[in-house]
Amino acid sequence: MMRLPRFRYYGPRTVAEAAGILADEGPSAMVVAGGTDLYPNMKRRHQTPKTLVGLRRVEALNGVSGATAAGGRGMSSGGRRGRSGGLRIGAGTTLADLERHAGLRDLYPGLHEAIRTISTPVLRNMGTIGGNICLDTRCNYYDQTWEWRRAINFCMKCDGDTCWVAPGSDLCLAVSSSDSAPMLCALGARFRLVSRRGTRTIAAPDLFRRDGIRYLTKRPDEILTAIDLPPADGWRSAYRKLRRREAFDFPVLGVAACLRFDGEIVAEARLWLGAVSMAPLEALEAQSALVGRPLGRDTMEEAARLAYPIAKPMDNTDFSLRWRKEMTRHFVLEALSACRP
Numbered sequence: 001m002m003r004l005p006r007f008r009y010y011g012p013r014t015v016a017e018a019a020g021i022l023a024d025e026g027p028s029a030m031v032v033a034g035g036t037d038l039y040p041n042m043k044r045r046h047q048t049p050k051t052l053v054g055l056r057r058v059e060a061l062n063g064v065s066g067a068t069a070a071g072g073r074g075m076s077s078g079g080r081r082g083r084s085g086g087l088r089i090g091a092g093t094t095l096a097d098l099e100r101h102a103g104l105r106d107l108y109p110g111l112h113e114a115i116r117t118i119s120t121p122v123l124r125n126m127g128t129i130g131g132n133i134c135l136d137t138r139c140n141y142y143d144q145t146w147e148w149r150r151a152i153n154f155c156m157k158c159d160g161d162t163c164w165v166a167p168g169s170d171l172c173l174a175v176s177s178s179d180s181a182p183m184l185c186a187l188g189a190r191f192r193l194v195s196r197r198g199t200r201t202i203a204a205p206d207l208f209r210r211d212g213i214r215y216l217t218k219r220p221d222e223i224l225t226a227i228d229l230p231p232a233d234g235w236r237s238a239y240r241k242l243r244r245r246e247a248f249d250f251p252v253l254g255v256a257a258c259l260r261f262d263g264e265i266v267a268e269a270r271l272w273l274g275a276v277s278m279a280p281l282e283a284l285e286a287q288s289a290l291v292g293r294p295l296g297r298d299t300m301e302e303a304a305r306l307a308y309p310i311a312k313p314m315d316n317t318d319f320s321l322r323w324r325k326e327m328t329r330h331f332v333l334e335a336l337s338a339c340r341p
């Protein structure tokens, strides 16, 4: 049986109190929300914080608010047009609560689908959206017990020097495996970060860094407190995920699409790929190819062709990397088709 290492636990009731503890304790402290990622990591000695700051009792981090929160009568998953403000989601809101949220389901079907596919119903009762966004990167040479890792003399991400996926690499290639991250980038979400030094709000893509070790730009003393979703008016969104088991599994490819139409014509397009790099990737050329055209088969196929080269999966997750790369075309086609008016 794997046991947790020793740590001191604080259970603050306010964000200010939590931020104060993090500032006082320094980088040896971490926050824990649902613990569905962090506790297994601690058992495998990936992370060994001396202090944990639990966020579960911080009421201000829970819940969804905003003009659309109560109604859910705006844009449906079928994409009817409706008027709405944006949504603010507390970072400590559980995935299960978000899955049940009618406004989120109706207005942001892509995000709802991404959340619905994360882990299992039991884990979604504990796991939070904030924890999912800040999820540790994953790799076959890292997500192993301490003894397994010692047998290969560890790896660059933890306790060692070599990246076993690409031994010549100076960068750790562990994979961004959050389902919500690419979708939040595509939706144009913004993240609110709070520390004792103050509050700042950043665009979702600015949180992620293409470095498997330092995969977030967030400072250790910063707490993600909220996710702001812009109004969904006129936007249609979809998420498609490749994984071995439909029941539960981390993504080995995630495609997040978000399109706004002017009649039959695509007026704006956002297409992001998850789980094929150390951070979510924006498919810029594919986006451009979609804009100004009706979303017919030819247009979607061209976008899929242009998205394909940017997916450069490494041999460090499930399935063969060639097949995962090939699947990019198919999943882009599926995600775009799901956005059709």
Ligand SMILES: Cc1cc2nc3c(=O)[nH]c(=O)nc-3n(C[C@H](O)[C@H](O)[C@H](O)COP(=O)(O)OP(=O)(O)OC[C@H]3O[C@@H](n4cnc5c(N)ncnc54)[C@H](O)[C@@H]3O)c2cc1C
Pocket (backbone or CB within 6 Å): 030, 031, 032, 033, 034, 035, 036, 037, 038, 039, 040, 055, 091, 092, 095, 117, 118, 119, 120, 123, 126, 127, 128, 129, 130, 131, 132, 133, 134, 135, 136, 177, 178, 179, 180, 222, 223, 224, 225, 248, 249, 250, 251
């Ligand atoms: C069997 C299994 C299957 C899983 N499948 C999936 C899957 O398919 N897709 C997927 O995306 N995830 C999956 N997960 C991972 C995990 O369950 C989810 O990502 C979950 O949302 C993590 O949330 P949490 O609240 O439990 O995070 P925690 O474990 O509490 O924290 C995770 C990380 O985020 C940091 N953190 C948490 N909250 C904050 C905050 N508010 N501010 C700053 N930092 C914060 C923590 O310090 C830690 O580094 C799986 C996990 C398991 C065990």
